[in-house]
Amino acid sequence: MRTPSAGISGAARIGVAGDGISPRDYTRLCALILSESGIHLGAEKRTMLEIRIKRRLKALELISYAEYCEYLFGQRGMKEEIGHLIDVVSTNKTDFFREPKHFDCLVQTVLPQWLTVHNPAGHPCLVWSAGCSTGEEPYTLGIVLSEFAHSHPGFRFRILASDISTLVLEKAVRGVYSEETTKAIPIEIKRRYFLRSRSAGSPTRVRVVPELRSAVQFRRLNFMDADYEVAEPVDAIFCRNVIIYFDRPKGANPGQALPASRSGRLPVCGARRDAAQHETAARSSSPLPLQASRTWNLM
Ligand SMILES: C[S@@+](CC[C@H](N)C(=O)[O-])C[C@H]1O[C@@H](n2cnc3c(N)ncnc32)[C@H](O)[C@@H]1O
Secondary structure: OOOOOOOOOHHHHHHHOOOOOOHHHHHHHHHHHHHHHOEOOOHHHHHHHHHHHHHHHHHHOOOOHHHHHHHHOOHHHHHHOHHHHHHHHOOOOOOOOOOHHHHHHHHHHHHHHHHHHOOOOOOOEEEEEEOOOOOHHHHHHHHHHHHHHHHOOOOOEEEEEEEOOHHHHHHHHHOEEEHHHHOOOOHHHHHHHEEEEOOOOOOOEEEEOHHHHHHEEEEEOOOOOOOOOOOOOOOEEEOOOOHHHEOHHHOOOHHHHOOHHHHOOOOOOOEOOOOOEOOOOOOOOOOOOOOOOOOEEEO
16 A cells, blocks of 8 residues: 555645545445544535545545545554544534524523522633634633623633634634634624734734633543543533534434533533533643734734
């Protein structure tokens, strides 16, 4: 077998990979993805998988899906490639203030209840964005909770944000977005929580202000892990648009994997798109480092 990065450039050779993923390879790829991440791919997802794995063929300079599977299912691939495979397979669609009624529910229903039960001078409210993708959801939570704190003195909060994909987490930690992605955010909110790039040539980039970035702790977490090792109780969980990708009958469901007693204190705000509600909690690995690069202006 050709080893990754051998021979002529992948870009030049990739055009030869005309044959799609064989039925046998598709079956074993689906089984691996399911067992590693809980993501269920039906028969109709074969073209989608081919398109996404093509990026890996290119990166590894492999010529065909058969070669890729030989590498992936070999000893080295099982160690080094699975993370990349999960990165390309996961669907990371997200937005700031996506599905606004969930944030309205948090502010209008959950937090007022939470305040009546918990002494505002006590512990901070801990909200978890479970399956946070590139950070738009946890930063939206940060904006909403900061605004709530302005009108409710004494209210304090922290946000935990996790995802299985290190690629999306790296982007989330940077907190840098195209201005286009923030266009649904009212301008006065944008002025308070975003900075605009000063670098010539990149005027359309914005960055989340440091205060908001530091309110969110990002971690890698796989919902398929047996034990999430929650160190402290979580008060509300946003896991919308995540559970829909799981194959429930096989038990790959973060909501089921989490005992309610873990969060134990109060209501759950997170919901999947079809409105079922789940409680989840977090297993921590190392927090990702913050990176600073360019210079940023007030909006
Ligand atoms: C469609 S995005 C949802 C983002 C955000 N919650 C929202 O609603 O805008 C789903 C995210 O779940 C993550 N995910 C998928 N399987 C996962 C697993 N087994 N453990 C943790 N995160 C997972 C994906 O990497 C992806 O970023």
